[in-house]
Amino acid sequence: MTAETLVAATARPRRAPTGRLLASELRWMLRRPRTLIGLGLLALVPVLAGIGLSIATGDGSGPAGEGLAAIIGGNGLLLPIFVLFLSLPLLLPLLSAVWAADGLAGETANGTLRGLLVAPVGRARLLAVKAFGVAALSFVAVVVVTVVGLITGLITLGGGGMISLSGTTLSLGDSLARIGLVMLLVTFQTWAVGAVALAISACTEHPLVVVSSVLAGLITFQVFSLFSALDWLQPFLLTSAWDPLANVISDPIPWQPLWESTGLAACYLLIGLSLALWRVTTKDS
Amino acid sequence: MTTSTSARAGVGPARAGSTPAPALAARTRGLRKTYGSTVAVDNVDLDLPEGAVLGMLGPNGSGKTTTIRMLLGLVRPTRGEVELLGHALPDGAGHALPHVGALVEGPGFHPFLSGRENLRRAAAFEPLLASGSIRGAVEDALERVGLSPAAHRRYRGYSLGMKQRLGLASALLVPRRLIVLDEPTNGLDPAGTREIRRVIAELHAAGSTVLVSSHLLSEIEATCTHVAVLHRGTVVAQGELAELLRSGSQALMITTPDVEEGLNVLRASRISARPAEDGLRVELTGTSAPDVLRALVGAGVAVHEATRPHTGLEDLFARLTEDDGPDRGAEIDVAFEAEEELR
Numbered sequence: 001m002t003a004e005t006l007v008a009a010t011a012r013p014r015r016a017p018t019g020r021l022l023a024s025e026l027r028w029m030l031r032r033p034r035t036l037i038g039l040g041l042l043a044l045v046p047v048l049a050g051i052g053l054s055i056a057t058g059d060g061s062g063p064a065g066e067g068l069a070a071i072i073g074g075n076g077l078l079l080p081i082f083v084l085f086l087s088l089p090l091l092l093p094l095l096s097a098v099w100a101a102d103g104l105a106g107e108t109a110n111g112t113l114r115g116l117l118v119a120p121v122g123r124a125r126l127l128a129v130k131a132f133g134v135a136a137l138s139f140v141a142v143v144v145v146t147v148v149g150l151i152t153g154l155i156t157l158g159g160g161g162m163i164s165l166s167g168t169t170l171s172l173g174d175s176l177a178r179i180g181l182v183m184l185l186v187t188f189q190t191w192a193v194g195a196v197a198l199a200i201s202a203c204t205e206h207p208l209v210v211v212s213s214v215l216a217g218l219i220t221f222q223v224f225s226l227f228s229a230l231d232w233l234q235p236f237l238l239t240s241a242w243d244p245l246a247n248v249i250s251d252p253i254p255w256q257p258l259w260e261s262t263g264l265a266a267c268y269l270l271i272g273l274s275l276a277l278w279r280v281t282t283k284d285s
Numbered sequence: 286m287t288t289s290t291s292a293r294a295g296v297g298p299a300r301a302g303s304t305p306a307p308a309l310a311a312r313t314r315g316l317r318k319t320y321g322s323t324v325a326v327d328n329v330d331l332d333l334p335e336g337a338v339l340g341m342l343g344p345n346g347s348g349k350t351t352t353i354r355m356l357l358g359l360v361r362p363t364r365g366e367v368e369l370l371g372h373a374l375p376d377g378a379g380h381a382l383p384h385v386g387a388l389v390e391g392p393g394f395h396p397f398l399s400g401r402e403n404l405r406r407a408a409a410f411e412p413l414l415a416s417g418s419i420r421g422a423v424e425d426a427l428e429r430v431g432l433s434p435a436a437h438r439r440y441r442g443y444s445l446g447m448k449q450r451l452g453l454a455s456a457l458l459v460p461r462r463l464i465v466l467d468e469p470t471n472g473l474d475p476a477g478t479r480e481i482r483r484v485i486a487e488l489h490a491a492g493s494t495v496l497v498s499s500h501l502l503s504e505i506e507a508t509c510t511h512v513a514v515l516h517r518g519t520v521v522a523q524g525e526l527a528e529l530l531r532s533g534s535q536a537l538m539i540t541t542p543d544v545e546e547g548l549n550v551l552r553a554s555r556i557s558a559r560p561a562e563d564g565l566r567v568e569l570t571g572t573s574a575p576d577v578l579r580a581l582v583g584a585g586v587a588v589h590e591a592t593r594p595h596t597g598l599e600d601l602f603a604r605l606t607e608d609d610g611p612d613r614g615a616e617i618d619v620a621f622e623a624e625e626e627l628r
């Protein structure tokens with residue numbers, strides 16, 4: 001028995017396998033009615049956009065708008081990119097905020113977080129599991145938009161090579177690669193919002209506070225970018241990192257603005273996760 | 286005997302039954318927790334011997350839940366130290382907590398999942414459960430709390446008692462060395478209360494240590510070997526239940542037909558007494574039972590029977606926690622001193 005006690009004291013503590021925790025977290029998130037409803041509504045966006053655009057451009061009345069919309073007629077491969085950019089300012093951040101809110105604040109309010117901590121799962125590990133859940137579902141959301149967008153685009157707007165913003169026509173492979181690139185860039189930006197949302201989520205037990213804070217933040221950032229007096233603030237606003245992403249469909253790709261956008265998102269991600277970690281490890285539950 | 290020992294061996298070091306000073310499953314020293322200017326818990330030195338069933342008593346807001354939370358590492362003490370199953374918290378939490386099952390502040394589950402799915406989720410986070418045995422462990426736990434028939438239903442639709450049972454089930458997922466139950470009988474019907482009593486008895490028989498807080502004194506009296514009474518955030522009494530009850534009794538009941546004479550004799554000896562049913566009730570402050578009897582018998586009073594009345598936990602609890610002064614109680618005997626002062 002002494003030997004056993006000694007071993008217990010010196011050995012690393014037993015921990016539940018990480019894969020099992022992550023799988024359990026994903027299963028739990030995907031079982032939530034609101035997750036499924038959110039993803040379902042998100043899938044409607046490309047469908048509606050595709051139908052709308054095909055009506056607007058179908059009768060040969062000219063371009064449907066400026067920028068991307070101007071070149072999207074008969075350019076079905078562009079629809080997923082168009083819809084991703086459409087979802088980035090509001091829908092995707094909102095969804096990731098909801099997931100982050102349910103992950104910590106919601107579980108605290110439910111009394112379930114206590115159970116997990118006593119199991120025990122270390123606090124840092126718990127945050128890692130939660131961050132993984134938010135990140136994975138954000139990526140799932142992006143995939144849903146892209147896939148539905150691609151299918152809708154090909155059906156309603158027709159296939160054919162992708163026409164770039166610069167007017168050149170891209171090969172199918174090149175087009176798909178750019179769709180993939182936009183997916184990654186948009187996912188990363190969503191993660192940045194999700195990390196900040198997790199930090200807020202760690203500070204409250206009201207999920208609604210998290211979602212409304214993120215919403216308020218997004219709106220405030222967008223309002224700030226309207227005033228030229230606040231131009232000096234631009235480089236620090238996450239929302240201002242989102243417009244330059246459209247450069248992906250220029251030919252050739254100007255990498256500089258893409259790197260800058262991603263770098264800014266990385267800062268938000270790092271700060272958000274650090275704050276969340278600090279709060280999760282120090283707070284009483 | 287041998288079988289129960291070997292069954293426990295798989296869970297961890299068994300209770301040291303033969304050693305004179307039993308090992309402690311949990312131990313706190315100088316524990317204090319403040320929320321702003323509210324002192325929730327102050328100077329709590331709690332000893333939970335291994336293998337004991339400790340009942341934690343105290344009025345609302347006396348700090349039971351806060352103490353339990355600090356024991357489980359959920360709340361960081363403002364001051365003081367906690368040792369759980371031989372590991373100092375918070376650093377040793379990873380070693381100690383897998384062996385601890387807890388139901389704190391009511392059950393917490395997700396309303397949109399069924400009882401079974403909720404338990405599976407909880408089980409996934411249990412370090413001691415192998416992935417392959419999760420299903421079986423969940424079914425066993427459901428069976429044990431009598432929830433199997435309702436396991437497929439959503440938690441949303443559970444009654445208060447069913448929720449409580451599910452909470453208990455999650456504490457029982459793994460064979461535990463220590464089970465902590467904060468008001469487990471809350472919302473249970475009499476049958477449910479009896480079942481909790483049975484589960485506690487089973488755990489005790491299997492060698493687990495149990496810490497249970499409750500407002501039902503009769504439950505505590507029926508199930509616990511030890512008690513700790515909290516009042517205003519401090520422990521005012523703790524120890525073995527039988528011991529506490531014995532020391533709490535300070536009267537002697539004398540059955541005699543010669544009530545008047547007996548009273549006179551005792552008054553002459555400066556012993557306080559009053560008539561009671563079938564005889565006299567003598568207060569044993571400043572005297573002892575033999576002295577009282579000697580005085581009575583010596584004076585020719587017919588003593589048919591002399592008994593120490595059994596102090597119920599109810600009386601003890603009432604005396605320890607009634608609010609008659611801000612400075613009542615650091616330890617058990619203070620309550621008795623206070624009673625002397627009253628006289």
Ligand SMILES: Nc1ncnc2c1ncn2[C@@H]1O[C@H](COP(=O)(O)OP(=O)(O)OP(=O)(O)O)[C@@H](O)[C@H]1O
Pocket residue numbers: 320323324325326343344345346347348349350351352
């Ligand atoms: N998170 C908190 N913030 C502020 N005060 C708190 C907090 N938790 C507990 N308290 C205070 O600490 C004191 C002890 O509370 P605790 O919940 O431990 O009591 P309890 O003995 O469990 O009571 P009950 O029998 O009602 O469950 C109370 O005065 C309570 O108001």
Ligand SMILES: [Mg+2]
Pocket residue numbers: 349350351467
């Ligand atoms: Mg309580």
